[in-house]
Amino acid sequence: MQTLREKLEQSSRFLIGTELVSVRGGMSEQSAVKARTFANQLVESPDIDWISITDNAGGNPQLAPTALGKPILYAGKEVVIHLTCKDLNRNGLESEAWLLHSEGFNNILAMTGDYPVAGNGGSAKPVFDIDSVGLIAMLEQMNRGLDPHEARGGVARPRFERTNFLVGAVTTNFKLREGEVMPQYAKLAAKVAGGARFIINQIGFDARKQSELLAYMAAHGMGGVPLIGNVYLLSPRVVALFHAGRIPGVVVTRELHDLCVKHAASPDGGRAFFREFAAKQIAVYRGLGFRGVYLGGVHNFEATQGILELARTFARDDWKQFACEIQFSRPGEFFYYAQDAATGLADPQRRADAPAPRSGHVGPIYRLSKWTHTLMFTPDRALSRLGAKLCAGAGDPMQGPRPLRVVEHLSKAALFRCHDCGDCSLPEIAYLCPESQCAKNQRNGPCGGTRDGRCEVDGYGDCIWLRAYERLKHDRREHELLSHAPVVQNQALRGTSSWANHWLGRDHAARRPATENSK
Numbered sequence: 348m349q350t351l352r353e354k355l356e357q358s359s360r361f362l363i364g365t366e367l368v369s370v371r372g373g374m375s376e377q378s379a380v381k382a383r384t385f386a387n388q389l390v391e392s393p394d395i396d397w398i399s400i401t402d403n404a405g406g407n408p409q410l411a412p413t414a415l416g417k418p419i420l421y422a423g424k425e426v427v428i429h430l431t432c433k434d435l436n437r438n439g440l441e442s443e444a445w446l447l448h449s450e451g452f453n454n455i456l457a458m459t460g461d462y463p464v465a466g467n468g469g470s471a472k473p474v475f476d477i478d479s480v481g482l483i484a485m486l487e488q489m490n491r492g493l494d495p496h497e498a499r500g501g502v503a504r505p506r507f508e509r510t511n512f513l514v515g516a517v518t519t520n521f522k523l524r525e526g527e528v529m530p531q532y533a534k535l536a537a538k539v540a541g542g543a544r545f546i547i548n549q550i551g552f553d554a555r556k557q558s559e560l561l562a563y564m565a566a567h568g569m570g571g572v573p574l575i576g577n578v579y580l581l582s583p584r585v586v587a588l589f590h591a592g593r594i595p596g597v598v599v600t601r602e603l604h605d606l607c608v609k610h611a612a613s614p615d616g617g618r619a620f621f622r623e624f625a626a627k628q629i630a631v632y633r634g635l636g637f638r639g640v641y642l643g644g645v646h647n648f649e650a651t652q653g654i655l656e657l658a659r660t661f662a663r664d665d666w667k668q669f670a671c672e673i674q675f676s677r678p679g680e681f682f683y684y685a686q687d688a689a690t691g692l693a694d695p696q697r698r699a700d701a702p703a704p705r706s707g708h709v710g711p712i713y714r715l716s717k718w719t720h721t722l723m724f725t726p727d728r729a730l731s732r733l734g735a736k737l738c739a740g741a742g743d744p745m746q747g748p749r750p751l752r753v754v755e756h757l758s759k760a761a762l763f764r765c766h767d768c769g770d771c772s773l774p775e776i777a778y779l780c781p782e783s784q785c786a787k788n789q790r791n792g793p794c795g796g797t798r799d800g801r802c803e804v805d806g807y808g809d810c811i812w813l814r815a816y817e818r819l820k821h822d823r824r825e826h827e828l829l830s831h832a833p834v835v836q837n838q839a840l841r842g843t844s845s846w847a848n849h850w851l852g853r854d855h856a857a858r859r860p861a862t863e864n865s866k
């Protein structure tokens with residue numbers, strides 16, 4: 348039996364993965380029995396290459412994916428376990444990864460995860476100690492033979508047995524604004540550079556954006572990474588949820604919504620239409636050159652089979668017509684590439700007209716921050732040397748001289764709503780604090796949840812990564828966003844002086860290659 352890695356690397360077959368959503372309760376719960384029956388049928392099907400099992404999907408507590416995964420794995424089917432950063436800190440994630448390795452699960456889909464929305468006795472406290480980029484980096488270290496010394500910036504010497512994880516990641520470009528799309532592309536590059544070996548895109552209904560993703564990856568050194576298309580079986584209930592923006596990052600436009608509502612009024616409640624729509628999406632992904640599809644929203648084998656059989660009935664070039672039909676973007680939506688007039692898809696030879704840079708997020712605080720940072724933290728400048736000397740000689744070098752610490756604390760609290768994490772990411776996010784202004788403390792790019800530029804979590808306003816991109820674009824430095832090694836925050840520095848930590852080489856910036864810090 349070929350592994351998923353072998354299928355991706357050695358075959359040219361168009362692959363089919365199916366999502367199995369975990370359930371709340373134990374294995375004998377009725378919903379779990381239903382999920383297991385579905386899984387057993389998928390195991391038997393030669394059409395299905397792997398089964399992907401969710402991790403507390405939608406931020407709800409559910410049975411751990413390994414419980415459902417074990418019988419599937421032991422029956423000889425490839426399993427992809429979803430691993431997210433919302434409920435576990437880095438130690439919990441490492442522990443989970445060792446468990447997966449020990450149990451024989453080698454395929455992991457590494458994600459930041461949905462913001463927790465439920466929990467026993469009230470909503471759970473979100474963790475987000477690291478993010479998807481940090482998680483991918485950790486799994487890659489485990490594949491090399493984890494050495495804790497390496498994580499502290501030293502030279503790696505394998506200390507623990509090597510794992511054999513095939514790590515996948517997700518991405519999305521189904522976004523409205525340039526400041527959402529471009530940071531997503533930058534984060535995708537960071538995931539690939541960090542060790543992601545296959546990519547699944549977010550649920551979306553626009554063939555132009557799908558073709559753009561493929562073209563962007565090819566043009567930016569990611570062409571060799573298998574790209575899997577996300578196909579979600581819609582239903583009237585799901586369409587209403589997606590259209591209302593209830594699932595972060597998933598968009599059903601007014602036009603698609605109305606089309607679905609029209610078909611939902613038919614005697615079969617739209618069943619045939621929705622299945623055909625899913626089958627057409629499979630055809631489009633195959634025609635565009637994706638390596639396979641990831642089938643979600645399907646909860647029984649009969650529907651799975653029905654969609655796959657329908658997809659097989661299409662003629663070779665039918666996908667081109669379907670690609671013209673399935674283009675549900677929003678008015679004013681940003682595209683990186685211009686549209687090919689003949690196909691309606693991305694034309695990789697031409698950039699789309701870029702909108703004028705917005706300056707809404709550029710103000711005196713940003714300008715002052717840039718000036719002060721250059722003055723105080725440029726290596727080998729007088730103030731940087733002086734700061735290091737004063738902090739090293741202070742009674743408590745973790746805090747630095749008291750008057751300086753007071754100035755740091757007051758100024759950063761007033762300007763950035765600083766939470767005193769001690770391992771500052773302000774310079775990498777155009778002087779926006781991820782601790783106080785990002786619901787998921789994302790230090791390596793945006794999560795996938797923005798809604799028209801706004802944070803998926805109410806009360807946070809515009810996403811900090813959109814604001815950072817717009818600030819940098821205003822300075823014509825947008826290409827610098829995420830051009831650094833993954834940031835993994837050191838929680839031991841919390842409550843200490845980030846200035847002292849920077850000057851004395853204790854923060855994450857000190858663990859980077861020297862070439863990066865001298866930029």
Ligand code: SF4
Pocket residue numbers: 784785786787788789792793794795796797801802803804807809810811812
């Ligand atoms: S601010 Fe952006 S990256 Fe942070 S949680 Fe909100 S949408 Fe995600």
